[in-house]
Each structure stands twice: as structure tokens, then as C-alpha cells.
Amino acid sequence: MMKNIYQPYPAKIERIVDETFNIKTYTVKFINGDIAKSFNYKQGQFVEISIPGAGEAPFSITSTPSRPGNLEFTIRKIGRVTTKIFELKEGDLLHIRGPYGNSFPFEEVEGKNLYFIAGGIGLAPLRSVINQAFDHRPRFGEIKILYGAKSPAEFCYREEIPIWKKLPDTEVLLTVDNPDGEWQGNVGVVTTLMDKTKLSPLNSVVYVCGPPVMLKFVMLKLIEMGFKDGDIYVTLERYMQCGVGKCGHCNIGDKFVCVDGPVFSYRDIKVFPERERAV
Missing domain, CATH: 2.40.30.10 (Translation factors)
Known part of the structure; x- marks a missing residue:
């Protein structure tokens, strides 16, 4: 710093x-x-x-x-x-x-499968840890990226995604809400991709970022699939303002997102006051 x-x-x-x-x-x-x-x-x-x-x-x-x-x-x-x-x-x-802020766990999850679930620009903060994992590929199990956008024209990193798809032990699944005439992939919200691949809750961690409604239903589905709430991580950066915990804009319960986060496990989020809970 x-x-x-x-x-x-x-x-x-x-x-x-x-x-x-x-x-x-x-x-x-x-x-x-x-x-x-x-x-x-x-x-x-x-x-x-x-x-x-x-x-x-x-x-x-x-x-x-x-x-x-x-x-x-x-x-x-x-x-x-x-x-x-x-x-x-x-x-x-x-x-x-x-x-500022904390970070997604990395060294702590060596040897585990890494699953990334993103919607829209939510892939941006995940891209940092995705490429970090690819740069240290032998240290992790399988890597799966599930990414949804409103339309095919609204995917970010369209030149990078095909490169990810070609990497070993890696699966990239895409979906859109509104397909155009050339789209031949999945149509539906990002949770529909979770039924099209095997996501094992054993020895795995999940990183999630996207709009609030997406986060809510992704979390519910992951818990239903048997994932532990301590193995699911989400970033709440949209709440922040000053970055150093002074303005109070990002205060949730006894936490300041910019200082204690922006990365939280679902276990952390569950104890937030319900009216302020992000997901």
C-alpha cells in the first residue's frame, strides 16, 4: 500500500x-x-x-x-x-x-477445485484470481467458469475467454438472457449452467460476483448442492465509497465492506442484519 x-x-x-x-x-x-x-x-x-x-x-x-x-x-x-x-x-x-481491502483466498485453497460464477461485469474482480490460478495451474484441481450476460454482445473479455477454454482441466460455460440470431449456446440465467456441469462440494471453493438477485439464487443453489457456507466467497464492492472505513457508507452491521471486505464468505454474510444482507 x-x-x-x-x-x-x-x-x-x-x-x-x-x-x-x-x-x-x-x-x-x-x-x-x-x-x-x-x-x-x-x-x-x-x-x-x-x-x-x-x-x-x-x-x-x-x-x-x-x-x-x-x-x-x-x-x-x-x-x-x-x-x-x-x-x-x-x-x-x-x-x-x-x-485497499482483503482478498480472495488463494494459497489457503491450494489443491482444491476452483469454481467461478459471474454475471455481467461481475467477472471483472474474479478475473484477477482466475488468471492468478492459471499462472499457478499445477497447484489446483479442476477450474470451472460459469458466466452469464444479458446478450452475446455484453460478455466481457471476449478475446480471453476462448484462451481459457483451451487450458487443461478447465471448463468455461456461457449463457445469455436474450440470444441474437447467431447465438448457439445456453439461454437462461447463470444458475441454469449449474445443472449442465458437475460441481462437486468436496474439496472445492466457489467465487461469486454479480448483481444482487443473481447472488441470492446462486447461493441458495450452492447450499442446496451441498457446498459449505465457508467455501463460498463473494465480493460486495458495490457498497463502498471512501475505501478506508471513514465515511460509513459501506457499514453493514459491525462491518465496513471496504476494510473488512470486500470479500466475504457466505458464512460471514449470513450473520449480517437481514435488512442489510447483500444476498
Whole structure:
């Protein structure tokens, strides 16, 4: 983490990839070489990105710690800050502070099967740990990625997914709500994919990210399939604001999502006050 947790540092946009009509992936690099070398993060952590005159917002780091150098963020245009970010071009600057929060378990789950279930832009925070696992492939069992989007045009990482599909002991299943004329895959919500492959609750962990309604039904189905609530992990980044537990925006019960999370096990979430429970 940077020495001053409130100090943002300038970073240059090296590359912009249009993922969908309202989602882009930004590859950035700190201007200060010392900052770039000292910026260490874990899979599942986030940063605050600021634009002078527009404000700041939290974003998951979607690049992976095992591939040092540039940072990557997948951002959906949804408000004032993201609208300003979308106006930036390659070569422009934005400002970053962090990293913050906890991380998805990694070393702790060596030898286990890894299952990833995502909806829409929910694949972005999972991509960090997915690629981390692929970079250390012999240390894990089977890897399965179940990913759903509203339409075929709204999948993120369309160039990367075919590469994942070709990796050993890996299965990638896709589904859409609204197929176009060329779509030949599954149609339905992401939980329908859970019936099309074998997800074993034995020696396995599950990482989940997506819209609240998706999270609710995925969790229910996983528990029904026999998964332990301590083996299911979800990120709740949408609740966050300041990133350091000061503003109180992300307070749930006795937890601050930005400090105690954003990654929680389903066991953690179950004890949240019901009116504030995320899933």
C-alpha cells in the first residue's frame, strides 16, 4: 500500500479496450517508477480512482498479481466519475490510491477445485484470481467458469475467454438472457449452467460476483448442492465509497465492506442484519 492512504498518484492510460457498449478495460501505469515498483496488491483488492473536478470511486483491480507491471481496471459507465473516465483517451492521466481491502483466498485453497460464477461485469474482480490460478495451474484441481450476460454482445473479455477454454482441466460455460440470431449456446440465467456441469462440494471453493438477485439464487443453489457456507466467497464492492472505513457508507452491521471486505464468505454474510444482507 502507498505510504499515505489518502494520497492519489498519477497513472498514464496505456491501453483502452471496448468490452461492451458501456464497459471498457483500462490498462494503466504509474508515472512514478518507484510507486509502480512498490505497488503490491492481492487478488480481489480494489483502488480509488479519481478525476480532478469529477470526484473518485472504488474499482476492483482486474489484473493479476502474478503478472506485475501495468494495472487493469474494467469499468462500466454508470455515473459522474465513470462518465469522465470514459472521456479519457490513451495517454491521458487518472489518479489512483490504494490498494485497499482483503482478498480472495488463494494459497489457503491450494489443491482444491476452483469454481467461478459471474454475471455481467461481475467477472471483472474474479478475473484477477482466475488468471492468478492459471499462472499457478499445477497447484489446483479442476477450474470451472460459469458466466452469464444479458446478450452475446455484453460478455466481457471476449478475446480471453476462448484462451481459457483451451487450458487443461478447465471448463468455461456461457449463457445469455436474450440470444441474437447467431447465438448457439445456453439461454437462461447463470444458475441454469449449474445443472449442465458437475460441481462437486468436496474439496472445492466457489467465487461469486454479480448483481444482487443473481447472488441470492446462486447461493441458495450452492447450499442446496451441498457446498459449505465457508467455501463460498463473494465480493460486495458495490457498497463502498471512501475505501478506508471513514465515511460509513459501506457499514453493514459491525462491518465496513471496504476494510473488512470486500470479500466475504457466505458464512460471514449470513450473520449480517437481514435488512442489510447483500444476498
